[in-house]
Amino acid sequence: xxxxxxxxxxxxxxxxxxxxxxxxxxxxxxxxxxxxxxxxxxxxxxxxxxxxxxxxxxxxxxxxxxxxxxxxxxxxxxxxxxxxxxxxxxxxxxxxxxxxxxxxxxxxxxxxxxxxxxxxxxxxxxxxxxxxxxxxxxxxxxxxxxxxxxxxxxxxxxxxxxxxxxxxxxxxxxxxxxxxxxxxxxxxxxxxxxxxxxxxxxxxxxxxxxxxxxxxxxxxxxxxxxxxxxxxxxxxxxxxxxxxxxxxxxxxxxxxxxxxxxxxxxxxxxxxxxxxxxxxxxxxxxxxxxxxxxxxxxxxxxxxxxxxxxxxxxxxxxxxxxxxxxxxxxxxxxxxxxxxxxxxxxxxxxxxxxxxxxxxxxxxxxxxxxxxxxxxxxxxxxxxxxxxxxxxxxxxxxxxxxxxxxxxxxxxxxxxxxxxxxxxxxxxxxxxxxxxxxxxxxxxxxxxxxxxxxxxxxxxxxxxxxxxxxxxxxxxxx
Amino acid sequence: xxxxxxxxxxxxxxxxxxxxxxxxxxxxxxxxxxxxxxxxxxxxxxxxxxxxxxxxxxxxxxxxxxxxxxxxxxxxxxxxxxxxxxxxxxxxxxxxxxxxxxxxxxxxxxxxxxxxxxxxxxxxxxxxxxxxxxxxxxxxxxxxxxxxxxxxxxxxxxxxxxxxxxxxxxxxxxxxxxxxxxxxxxxxxxxxxxxxxxxxxxxxxxxxxxxxxxxxxxxxxxxxxxxxxxxxxxxxxxxxxxxxxxxxxxxxxxxxxxxxxxxxxxxxxxxxxxxxxxxxxxxxxxxxxxxxxxxxxxxxxxxxxxxxxxxxxxxxxxxxxxxxxxxxxxxxxxxxxxxxxxxxxxxxxxxxxxxxxxxxxxxxxxxxxxxxxxxxxxxxxxxxxxxxxxxxxxxxxxxxxxxxxxxxxxxxxxxxxxxxxxxxxxxxxxxxxxxxxxxxxxxxxxxxxxxxxxxxxxxxxxxxxxxxxxxxxxxxxxxxxxxx
Numbered sequence: 001x002x003x004x005x006x007x008x009x010x011x012x013x014x015x016x017x018x019x020x021x022x023x024x025x026x027x028x029x030x031x032x033x034x035x036x037x038x039x040x041x042x043x044x045x046x047x048x049x050x051x052x053x054x055x056x057x058x059x060x061x062x063x064x065x066x067x068x069x070x071x072x073x074x075x076x077x078x079x080x081x082x083x084x085x086x087x088x089x090x091x092x093x094x095x096x097x098x099x100x101x102x103x104x105x106x107x108x109x110x111x112x113x114x115x116x117x118x119x120x121x122x123x124x125x126x127x128x129x130x131x132x133x134x135x136x137x138x139x140x141x142x143x144x145x146x147x148x149x150x151x152x153x154x155x156x157x158x159x160x161x162x163x164x165x166x167x168x169x170x171x172x173x174x175x176x177x178x179x180x181x182x183x184x185x186x187x188x189x190x191x192x193x194x195x196x197x198x199x200x201x202x203x204x205x206x207x208x209x210x211x212x213x214x215x216x217x218x219x220x221x222x223x224x225x226x227x228x229x230x231x232x233x234x235x236x237x238x239x240x241x242x243x244x245x246x247x248x249x250x251x252x253x254x255x256x257x258x259x260x261x262x263x264x265x266x267x268x269x270x271x272x273x274x275x276x277x278x279x280x281x282x283x284x285x286x287x288x289x290x291x292x293x294x295x296x297x298x299x300x301x302x303x304x305x306x307x308x309x310x311x312x313x314x315x316x317x318x319x320x321x322x323x324x325x326x327x328x329x330x331x332x333x334x335x336x337x338x339x340x341x342x343x344x345x346x347x348x349x350x351x352x353x354x355x356x357x358x359x360x361x362x363x364x365x366x367x368x369x370x371x372x373x374x375x376x377x378x379x380x381x382x383x384x385x386x387x388x389x390x391x392x393x394x395x396x397x398x399x400x401x402x403x404x405x406x407x408x409x410x411x412x413x414x415x416x417x418x419x420x421x422x423x424x425x426x427x428x429x430x431x432x433x434x435x436x437x438x439x440x441x442x443x444x445x446x447x448x449x450x451x452x453x454x455x456x457x458x459x460x461x462x463x464x465x466x467x468x469x470x471x472x473x474x475x476x477x478x
Numbered sequence: 479x480x481x482x483x484x485x486x487x488x489x490x491x492x493x494x495x496x497x498x499x500x501x502x503x504x505x506x507x508x509x510x511x512x513x514x515x516x517x518x519x520x521x522x523x524x525x526x527x528x529x530x531x532x533x534x535x536x537x538x539x540x541x542x543x544x545x546x547x548x549x550x551x552x553x554x555x556x557x558x559x560x561x562x563x564x565x566x567x568x569x570x571x572x573x574x575x576x577x578x579x580x581x582x583x584x585x586x587x588x589x590x591x592x593x594x595x596x597x598x599x600x601x602x603x604x605x606x607x608x609x610x611x612x613x614x615x616x617x618x619x620x621x622x623x624x625x626x627x628x629x630x631x632x633x634x635x636x637x638x639x640x641x642x643x644x645x646x647x648x649x650x651x652x653x654x655x656x657x658x659x660x661x662x663x664x665x666x667x668x669x670x671x672x673x674x675x676x677x678x679x680x681x682x683x684x685x686x687x688x689x690x691x692x693x694x695x696x697x698x699x700x701x702x703x704x705x706x707x708x709x710x711x712x713x714x715x716x717x718x719x720x721x722x723x724x725x726x727x728x729x730x731x732x733x734x735x736x737x738x739x740x741x742x743x744x745x746x747x748x749x750x751x752x753x754x755x756x757x758x759x760x761x762x763x764x765x766x767x768x769x770x771x772x773x774x775x776x777x778x779x780x781x782x783x784x785x786x787x788x789x790x791x792x793x794x795x796x797x798x799x800x801x802x803x804x805x806x807x808x809x810x811x812x813x814x815x816x817x818x819x820x821x822x823x824x825x826x827x828x829x830x831x832x833x834x835x836x837x838x839x840x841x842x843x844x845x846x847x848x849x850x851x852x853x854x855x856x857x858x859x860x861x862x863x864x865x866x867x868x869x870x871x872x873x874x875x876x877x878x879x880x881x882x883x884x885x886x887x888x889x890x891x892x893x894x895x896x897x898x899x900x901x902x903x904x905x906x907x908x909x910x911x912x913x914x915x916x917x918x919x920x921x922x923x924x925x926x927x928x929x930x931x932x933x934x935x936x937x938x939x940x941x942x943x944x945x946x947x948x949x950x951x952x953x954x955x956x957x958x959x960x961x962x
Contacts, residue, residue, distance in 0.1 A: 039578055043798040045571065045805075046558045046580055046677040048712050078794050080841070082818055089797020271841035274852060276684035276791055279712050322797065 001241070002003070005231050006211075007160035007196060008120075010171050011182045013152045013193035014127070015058045021126050021150035022092060028344045029189050033132070033143035035148050041148045043087030048277050051076075055150045056281055058182035059099045059124050060291045062152060065180055065298055066119050068103025070288050076124075076278045080250065085129035085142050091154075095272040098123035099281060104174070106300070107168045108318060114193040117169050118157030125151050134346030137312070146190075152182070158197065159210065162232045163227035167220050170194060174220075175299055179324040192217040198230045200238070214258050226251040230258050248253050302327055309335060310341030313318040319349050325363045336374025343377055368397045376404035389413050391459055417464040419471065422455070425463065425467040426471055440476060479504050480640040481957070484549055484697035487643055498538070498548030498592060498783035502531035505594050509640045511762060512961065516617050516639055518632040518781035520555045521563050522595035527837040529588045530592045534962040537590055541740040545700045547590030552645040554633045556603055557583050557688075558677040566630075566679045567599040567611040569805045570799050570825030573884040580677020581709045582688050589704040590851055595630030599616030601827045602796065603653055605629050606899045609890050610829040615902065617886070620660060620924055621926055621957040624883035625678030627657030627899075630691070634661040637691045639961045644701050645691045650681050651784055652878075652903025655690050655915035659878035659927020662917045664944065664954060665691050666698045669935050670910030672715035673702075674913040682788040683714075685907040691908045694954050695916060702802060702937060718935065727945040732766035734943060737871030741777035742902055742929075750921025757876045758928045762875075765946055770871055779856040780905035781897060785855035786840050787908070792830075793837025798936035799825060823875040832893065868933045873943055878915040878927030906931055914940045917953035925953070 020027055023040035039046045063070040077095035093277070100122035104112050129144035154173060160166045174192055177183040185192045199211035214226050229251075234244050248267070249258040297305070299321045304319035306327075320330045326348065334344040352373065356363055376393055379385050385393060385408060396407040408414055416422060429451060430437060440447040455468050479501065482490065490496050506524050513519050527550065534548035558564050560583070565571045579587070586593065598609040608616040608631025616631040618624040619639040624716035626635040630647030634657035637645050647654040647666035658665025666689045671686040680686060689699030689788035703724065735760065743752060773793055800805035801821025808820030826834070867874060868937040879899055891894040906913040911931055918928035928947075932940045948954050 042803060044558075044577070045564070045566070045574065045798070046675075048577075048676050048714075050711060050713055080794050080797060082797065082800060084800075084802050087798060087803065089800060090794050121764055137641040269837065271794070271843075271846075273790060273794070273846070276682075276714075277680075357592045465526065 002237055003200045003231075003238075004203045004205075004336065005161055005227075006201060007162075007166050007207055007227060008158040009156045009166060009170060009172060010195040010197070010424065012158075012193050012195075013154060013173070013177050013283045015055050015150040015152055015182055016184050017052055017054045017058070017150055018372055019052060020148035021052050021055050022114055023148055025148065027149050029186075032393055033141065033145060033146055035209065037129075037144035037147060037207065039329055041087065041144055041200060041344055043089075049092060049275075051278060051281070051452055052150065055124055056099070056283070057291060058180070058281065059122060059152055061180045061182055061295060062154070062177065063100035063103065064292050065176055066100075066103035066105055066122075066123065068100045068119055070283060070307065071097060071099050071101060073097065074123075074281045076275045076281075077272045077477045081268045083128065085131045085144070085147070087129065087144060087147055089192045091126060091128060092275055092278070093125035093292060094123035097280075105169065105172055107165065107172050108167055110164060115159075117159045117165075120157050122152055125153055126153050129363075146195065152177075161232070165223040166196065167224050170223055171220060172299075174202050174314055175322055175324075179296060179299055181296070187218050194223060196223060196227055196230075198234070199244070200231060200234045210246050212244065212246070212258070213248045214269070215248055218253050222251055224255055225256050226258055229256060233258065241331045259446075262398060296324070296340060306330075306341075308343070310339075311347050316345045316349060317446040321343060329363055329366070332370035332375040333377065333415040337377035340377055340381055343380065344374070347373060347377060347394075355394075355398055365431065367400060367401070369395065370401055372397055379404050379408060383415060383417060383464065384408060385411070385415050385464055386460065389415065389463075410424070413462060415464050416459055416462050417467060419467060422463050422467050423471055423475075425455055426451075426468070426475055427456050429458060437476070448472065450474070480508055480883060481695050481962075482643070484643040484700060485545075485551060485694075488545050488547075488700075490861065490919050492543050498534040498550075498852060500529030501548065502527050502550045502592050502594065504806070505642055508639075508736055508773055509595070512639055513636075514643060514858075515622060516619060516641075517550065517614055518598055518616050518626075518633050518635040518641065519595045520565055520567070520613050520632070521596050523593060523816065526562070527592050527594045530776075534592055544589055546586070546591060546704050549644065550592045550594045550642055551586065552595050552600055552633060552642045553586070553593055554598045554630050554647050556599060556648050556679045557646060558679070559593065559596065562596065566603070566611070566614060568825065568827070568830070569612040570614060572742055572806065574805055576677075576735050576836065578677065581711060582673035582705050583677060585704055585707065586646070591704065597630070597645060599632055599814065600629035600653075601830050602679070602792070603629040603650055603686075604792070604833055605646055605654065605828050605888075606656055606896050607884070607889065608632065608657070609849060609886065610827055611750060611829065612935060615886055617898050618883045619961050620662060621883065624924070625660065626957040627660035627879070627883065627884055629653040629657075632656050633691050634658055634663060634665065637661070637693060638958060639662050640957060643692065644697060644703070646679060646683075646688060646701075647691050648686055648688050649903075649907065650685045650687075650750055650788060651907050652900035654691065655913060655927065655929060656879050656900055658691060658915040658927065659915040659929075660883040662925030662958070663693055663954060664690065664695055664698050664914070664916050665689055665914060666702060666914045666937065666940070667906065668702060668706060668937055669716075669912045671714050672912070672935065673705050674707070674712040674715045676711040680791075681797060682791040684791060685741055685784075685788060687907070694916070694924050694948055695941050696724070696948070698914070698944070699727060699941045702941075707828070708841070721938045723938055723941050728944045729942050730766060731762065731943060731946050734762070734765075734767040734873065735871040736762055736767050736769045737772035737867050737874045738769060739772050739774045739777065739874060739876060741774050743917065746880050746901070747873055747877060748921065751877050751879070751926050753880060754919030754921055754926040755875075755928055758951070759875055760832035761947060761950060762943070765950065772867045772871060772874070774860075774905070776856065776859040776863050777905060778795070778862055780908055781901055783853040783856035783860065783908060784900075784904045785836070786849045787857065789833040789837030790841050790850050791837070793834045793841065795833055796826075796830065801825070829893070857908045860905050862933070864905075864909050864911060872932070872939060874931040876929050878929040881920050882926060902929055910934070912937045912940060915945055916944045916947065917956070918951075
C-alpha cells in the first residue's frame with residue numbers, strides 16, 4: 001500500500017533576552033550550576049513572576065514575520081506537573097490564548113518548488129531546569145540555571161509530508177528567528193529544538209492516522225533521521241496488522257531509532273488554568289505597528305532583492321539569504337568589491353563557505369572579513385590578479401597574512417599583463433618544445449592547452465590568462 | 479502601657495514618655511506571661527526586636543520618627559522574614575528560614591516598626607478556627623475554650639489580649655475579618671492589589687490580600703498607610719497612589735448611604751449577633767447616615783464558587799512543596815515518587831490535603847469547565863451584584879460572621895459547617911473589594927463584629943465610618959478578662 005506521511009512540528013526557540021522571562025536572573029549559558037537562579041527561579045515560597053517585556057516584543061516580531069495574528073489579548077496559564085527540575089510544580093506557559101496564532105511560512109523544497117506550511121500558534125513559556133544524572137555520586141543533581149529561560153514554542157499545522165519538508169521548514173524557522181534577532185538558534189546549547197508529531201495514512205485517505213510524538217530533537221540531521229525511522233516503523237506496524245499507539249517517543253541519536261517513552265494513558269493531566277499571578281498581556285494597535293516598523297528585512301524579501309539588485313540566480317540568492325549573517329557578509333563584501341554581485345556570490349558560496357566548513361568556523365568569526373574579501377575581489381576585477389591566483393591570496397588572508405594588497409605585494413603575485421613580457425615568455429616556451437609545435441601544427445590541436453600550461457608554469461600563474469591565450473594563438477596559428 | 483492605642487503610643491514615643499525599648503520589653507513580658515495559654519505566637523524574636531527598638535529610639539532622638547517608628551507589632555507567619563523561620567503554620571515549613579523579606583515585611587521595617595515575632599495561623603491560611611495549625615490551636619482571649627477564628631487567629635488573639643498593639647494578617651475568604659470579629663478587634667482587608675503579595679506565601683493568588691489588625695480604625699489607618707503601595711515585584715498590585723488614610727478619619731458621616739443586603743440577615747444568622755449588628759447600624763443613623771435595604775442576589779453562589787477557585791489555585795500554589803529544595807523532606811526516599819508522596823504526605827495536614835484534592839479535581843480534564851469556569855462565571859455575577867449595589871449606597875454593612883466564637887473542636891470534623899463561618903466575608907474576596915470588621919457589641923459575653931464593605935480603593939471611607947462609630951461606642955476598648 002502507498003502511505004502518506006503527516007508531520008507537524010513544535011519548535012522551541014529560546015529567546016535571546018539578557019534576563020529570564022519572569023525574573024531578573026541572567027540567561028547566559030554555561031555558568032556554574034545554580035549560580036543563575038534567583039528566588040523566583042527557585043520557586044521559593046511567596047515569590048511572584050513579573051513578565052519580561054522584551055519577550056512580548058520578540059514574540060510579536062515573530063508573529064508579524066510569519067503573517068500571523070498577534071493577539072490583542074493573551075493569557076499565561078499554569079501547566080501543572082511534578083518534576084524535580086520544575087521548581088514550582090508548574091510551568092508558566094500559554095494555553096487557550098497564545099500571543100501569536102494563525103500564520104504561515106512558505107518553504108522552498110529541493111525540487112525548487114515552494115510549499116506553504118501553516119503556523120497554528122506560537123506561545124511564550126518558561127524553560128525548566130536540568131536534571132544531572134551523571135557524575136553526581138549516584139544521585140541526581142538539579143541545575144536551575146536554565147529554569148525561567150524564555151521560550152517561544154512554535155506549533156505548525158500538520159501540513160508537512162516528508163522528513164525533508166520538515167527539515168526545510170525547521171531551517172526556515174531557524175533562519176527567521178536569527179534574522180529577527182530574537183534567538184541565537186544555537187542547537188548544541190539547546191536554544192533551538194523540536195518535537196515532531198508523526199503519523200501515516202493510506203495515500204488518498206483524509207482522516208489522520210494515530211500519531212507518535214518524538215521529543216526533543218536538537219539537530220536538522222536528527223529530525224530527518226528520527227522522522228524517517230518513525231515512518232518506517234509505523235509502516236511496519238500497520239502492514240504487519242498492528243496498530244500505532246498514541247505515545248511519546250524519544251530519538252536515540254546513537255542508534256538512529258525512536259523509543260517509546262510514555263503512552264497516552266500514562267500522559268499527565270496538566271490541569272491548565274490561567275495564572276492568577278500574571279495579568280493578561282494586552283497589546284494595542286500602536287504597539288503592534290511599532291513592532292512592525294522595527295522588523296528587519298525578511299529572508300524572502302532579501303532574496304528577491306538580491307536577485308533584482310545584484311543579478312544573482314534564485315539559487316544563489318537563496319543560499320546567501322539562508323542566514324542574516326551570511327547575507328550581511330555578502331552585501332558588505334559586494335559593496336567593497338564595487339557591486340560585483342555575481343563574483344562576490346561565487347566567492348562567498350564557494351571558497352569562503354568551504355574554508356568555514358573546513359575549519360568549523362562561523363561566518364561572524366571568519367578570519368577573512370567581508371572587507372578583506374571585497375578588497376581581494378576588487379583586484380580580480382581590475383586585473384591585478386587572476387581568479388586562480390586569487391585562491392592563493394585568499395588562503396594567505398585566511399592564514400592571517402594580511403589584506404589582499406599586502407599578500408599580493410609580499411608574494412609578488414601581481415598579474416603579468418605586459419604583452420611584450422608575455423610574448424618573450426611564450427617564445428621561450430615555443431623554442432623549448434619544437435616537437436609539440438610540430439604535432440600541434442600536424443593537427444593535434446588539443447596541445448594548445450599544453451602550451452598555456454607551460455606559460456603559466458613559467459610565470460608561476462601570474463600571466464594574464466586571456467592575453468596568454470590570444471598571443472599563443474597568434475604565434476602558433478599565425 | 480499595653481492598653482494604649484498605637485497612635486497614643488506613637489505620641490508617647492515621640493514625646494519621650496517611654497522608649498521603644500521599654501515598650502518592646504513590656505510586650506515581650508506580656509507574651510511571656512500570657513502566650514503559653516493563648517499560643518498566638520509561633521516564633522518570638524526577642525533579641526532582634528530589642529535591637530530594632532534601640533535603632534528606633536535612636537531615630538526618634540534624631541527626629542526621624544514616622545507614625546510607626548518604635549511600635550512593636552507581630553507578623554502573621556505567612557510573610558517571609560529574612561533569617562527568621564516562616565512556617566505558614568505547617569510542618570512542611572517548620573524548618574524554613576526565609577532567605578528574603580516579603581514586601582510587607584520590608585515596608586514595616588522601613589516604617590521603623592519593631593517586629594516582635596511571628597503569629598500562629600491555620601496551616602497555609604486554610605481554616606476559620608486556627609485549629610489546622612501544626613503548632614496547635616490558638617485560644618480566644620475572651621474564652622479560652624473557644625476559637626479565635628482563622629486563619630489569622632494568632633494575629634487577632636495577640637492584639638485582643640493586648641500582647642501587641644497591632645499585627646499583620648492575610649485574608650483570602652475572611653481570614654482577617656472573621657478572627658477580628660471573633661476576638662473583638664478591628665481588622666481590615668484592603669482592595670485586591672492595594673498591598674503587595676510578594677513574599678506572602680500564596681494560598682489562593684487571586685483572592686489573597688494582606689491587611690492590619692488593630693484595636694481601632696484609627697490605628698488601622700496608620701498600619702495600612704505603611705503596608706499599602708504599588709510593588710513592581712507583584713504584577714497584580716495596582717499602580718495608584720496610596721491615600722493618606724488618616725486624613726478623612728473624622729469626616730462627618732452625614733449623608734453616608736449604608737446598604738443592608740437582605741441576604742446577610744437571613745437564616746443561619748445567630749440572633750444575638752443580628753441584634754448587636756442592628757444596634758450598631760442604628761448608631762450610624764444617629765451619626766447622620768441613611769440606611770437602604772439592598773439585594774445581592776448571587777450571594778448563595780459565593781461559598782460554592784470560593785470552594786472551587788481557592789482550592790484550584792492552592793492545589794497549584796502548593797506544588798512547590800515537594801521536598802526537593804526546601805521544607806520538609808521525607809527520610810530515605812526510595813525513589814522520586816516516594817520522595818514526593820511521603821514528603822507531602824507527612825508535611826501537610828488534613829485540611830490542606832483536602833483542599834489540594836478538591837483543587838486537583840476541579841482542574842482535571844473533563845471537569846474544568848463544569849467547576850473552574852463555572853466558578854469564574856459566578857465570580858463575575860457576584861462582582862456585578864456589588865457594582866449594582868454601589869450605585870445606590872456607599873458602604874454595605876452586615877454581620878462579619880454568623881455567630882460568635884465557637885468552641886474549640888466544635889466544627890473541626892465538619893468542614894462544611896466550618897466553611898459556612900465565612901459566608902458573609904467570602905464574596906468580598908471573590909469581588910476583590912475592601913472590607914473591614916469592627917467591634918459592635920457582645921452576644922453571650924462574646925464579641926460581635928460589624929462588617930463594612932466599600933467600593934474599590936475606598937479604604938478611607940471604611941476607616942472614616944469605623945472611626946466615627948468608635949468615637950461614640952466603646953466596644954473596641956473592652957478588654958478580655960485576665961488581660962486588662
